[in-house]
Amino acid sequence: MLEIKCPYCGKRSQNEFSYGGDAAVKRPELGKEVSDKEWDNFVYLRKNPRGNHREFWHHVAGCRQWFKVLRDTSTHEIFKTARLDEEL
Amino acid sequence: MQKYSIFSLIKNAFSNHKNWEVAWKDPEPKKQYDVVIIGGGGHGLATAYYLAKEHKITNVAILEKGWIGGGNVGRNTTILRSNYMWDANGLFYEYGMKLWENLSQELNYNVMYSPRGIINLAHSDAQLNTYSRRGNSMRLNGIDAVMLGRDELKKMIPFADFSSSSRFPIFGGLMQPRGGTARHDAVAWGYARQADSLGVDIIQHCEVTGFEVQNGKLTGVQTSRGDIKTKKVGLCVAGSTSLLAEKLNMNLPIESHVLQACVSEPVKPFLDHVVTFGAGHFYCSQSDKGEMVMGGDLDGYNSYAQRGNLPTIQHVLSEGVAMFPNLSRLKMLRTWGGIMDMSMDGSPIIDKTHIEGVYLNCGWCYGGFKATPVSGWTFAHTIAQDRVHELNSKFRLNRFSTGHLIDEKGVGTKTWIG
Ligand SMILES: Cc1cc2nc3c(=O)[nH]c(=O)nc-3n(C[C@H](O)[C@H](O)[C@H](O)COP(=O)(O)OP(=O)(O)OC[C@H]3O[C@@H](n4cnc5c(N)ncnc54)[C@H](O)[C@@H]3O)c2cc1C
Ligand SMILES: [Zn+2]
Numbered sequence: 001m002l003e004i005k006c007p008y009c010g011k012r013s014q015n016e017f018s019y020g021g022d023a024a025v026k027r028p029e030l031g032k033e034v035s036d037k038e039w040d041n042f043v044y045l046r047k048n049p050r051g052n053h054r055e056f057w058h059h060v061a062g063c064r065q066w067f068k069v070l071r072d073t074s075t076h077e078i079f080k081t082a083r084l085d086e087e088l
Numbered sequence: 089m090q091k092y093s094i095f096s097l098i099k100n101a102f103s104n105h106k107n108w109e110v111a112w113k114d115p116e117p118k119k120q121y122d123v124v125i126i127g128g129g130g131h132g133l134a135t136a137y138y139l140a141k142e143h144k145i146t147n148v149a150i151l152e153k154g155w156i157g158g159g160n161v162g163r164n165t166t167i168l169r170s171n172y173m174w175d176a177n178g179l180f181y182e183y184g185m186k187l188w189e190n191l192s193q194e195l196n197y198n199v200m201y202s203p204r205g206i207i208n209l210a211h212s213d214a215q216l217n218t219y220s221r222r223g224n225s226m227r228l229n230g231i232d233a234v235m236l237g238r239d240e241l242k243k244m245i246p247f248a249d250f251s252s253s254s255r256f257p258i259f260g261g262l263m264q265p266r267g268g269t270a271r272h273d274a275v276a277w278g279y280a281r282q283a284d285s286l287g288v289d290i291i292q293h294c295e296v297t298g299f300e301v302q303n304g305k306l307t308g309v310q311t312s313r314g315d316i317k318t319k320k321v322g323l324c325v326a327g328s329t330s331l332l333a334e335k336l337n338m339n340l341p342i343e344s345h346v347l348q349a350c351v352s353e354p355v356k357p358f359l360d361h362v363v364t365f366g367a368g369h370f371y372c373s374q375s376d377k378g379e380m381v382m383g384g385d386l387d388g389y390n391s392y393a394q395r396g397n398l399p400t401i402q403h404v405l406s407e408g409v410a411m412f413p414n415l416s417r418l419k420m421l422r423t424w425g426g427i428m429d430m431s432m433d434g435s436p437i438i439d440k441t442h443i444e445g446v447y448l449n450c451g452w453c454y455g456g457f458k459a460t461p462v463s464g465w466t467f468a469h470t471i472a473q474d475r476v477h478e479l480n481s482k483f484r485l486n487r488f489s490t491g492h493l494i495d496e497k498g499v500g501t502k503t504w505i506g
Contacts, residue, residue, distance in 0.1 A: 001397050001399060002397060013399075018388070021343070022390075036489050036490075037489065039489075043432075044489075045341060046341075048330035048340075050331055053390055055389070055390065071389075073390045073391050074391075074392045074393055
């Protein structure tokens with residue numbers, strides 16, 4: 001069982017959260033011409049490291065806020081969580 | 089190679105089975121190979137076998153960082169089927185079913201292919217409609233499919249919840265009678281033994297750590313047991329694909345996720361088919377030993393851990409109990425996990441890459457075991473002829489940027505659903 005520290009509510013069980021994937025993904029700027037390559041990167045390409053991973057989680061059965069988590073994908077250890085407007 | 093038969097069995101009985109030949113050798117890596125296959129799972133072993141058998145390329149090495157069969161091929165729930173709607177999937181997996189039907193003879197190894205039928209349960213009229221659409225598409229592609237009504241199902245799977253208080257009443261189902269199961273280890277060992285006998289070097293405890301590329305062409309691989317020269321390399325490393333691709337500066341539309349499965353204590357035969365729950369993601373069958381073999385959803389976050397967490401098992405088994413209430417009385421024997429190479433549209437990639445001599449076989453998601461023979465067959469063709477075969481011509485790497493997705497279920501890595 002993962003225990004995840006929501007930056008707003010504190011430590012809660014994994015059951016209350018849902019996963020949002022790679023937190024480094026950025027949507028191409030609005031109103032700008034987007035190449036197929038850029039769009040492909042944004043929609044389909046994700047970081048997939050073994051080790052430290054910055055990722056989004058959603059406290060869906062709690063405060064419903066999105067936030068960032070630094071987690072090791074080979075051990076599942078969680079090092080740090082932060083609000084979206086904070087550095088992780 | 090010593091052929092397995094009733095006669096060799098009797099003959100070896102006289103020497104107390106002490107004089108059987110080893111099934112495959114343990115060679116030292118050579119300095120150079122025509123083709124190097126990375127990963128001694130089902131797909132790597134099958135690829136090497138078909139390279140030697142169909143394309144007469146025998147100066148081939150399989151490099152496996154652990155031992156052959158220790159990855160997903162030894163961890164899956166062994167369901168075989170070709171019950172797909174899109175042509176790209178249906179025709180590919182159906183070719184695979186034909187290979188399964190003859191595989192024990194072909195490999196002279198009993199892979200225990202058991203065409204016990206796979207049943208997808210439907211729990212609403214709408215779901216039955218989509219199943220008949222899929223069933224019709226299957227039949228147009230020459231794949232066996234039958235619709236089953238509630239009364240037929242009552243006779244076939246009497247222990248399912250047919251009560252009036254059922255939360256997800258069973259309306260009917262779609263069955264592929266030739267679908268079923270096979271013995272996973274035997275598949276790996278059978279391919280290994282034949283590949284070895286055709287001259288392939290199976291090199292275990294040999295991890296590929298890097299690649300030599302010059303002017304856009306592959307020239308060799310670096311391994312934990314020294315450098316090896318080769319002009320062609322095939323990646324068959326399932327959940328580890330992104331890690332090797334990174335060494336080639338490639339970023340792939342793949343995420344690695346852990347999928348768990350579990351088996352119960354053994355009980356007397358009570359389930360003759362493979363059955364999947366239609367109101368969630370749960371599937372089960374009964375092994376020859378009597379255990380209920382069960383699986384369902386991914387844990388749902390990127391992972392290379394080969395083990396998952398209890399909440400997913402609880403979630404999956406609560407679906408199981410909704411389908412077969414008597415499962416709640418069984419004790420669980422074991423749970424385990426494997427690392428899935430989840431592609432972004434849920435379909436595989438078998439293709440060349442922009443680097444000459446580097447070939448990619450990945451994106452198997454939940455369902456790569458059933459593909460083992462046809463994946464090996466088409467990948468061997470792609471490597472030997474340096475072009476895709478018609479059967480894998482839709483499983484291209486560039487389909488994501490060109491928009492030609494094969495979104496059979498529209499799930500992908502499921503990252504964004506929650
Ligand atoms: C719990 C579970 C249930 C499943 N159920 C089903 C099912 O019912 N039906 C179905 O069709 N599919 C199922 N699958 C999926 C199926 O098992 C996989 O898609 C398939 O086995 C993957 O191909 P493989 O056999 O070649 O992979 P693997 O057996 O994982 O082989 C890959 C090999 O590559 C090796 N490797 C990795 N990196 C390196 C390196 N750098 N150097 C050398 N070697 C390396 C690994 O050690 C491993 O042995 C399931 C999977 C799991 C985990
Ligand atoms: Zn919260």
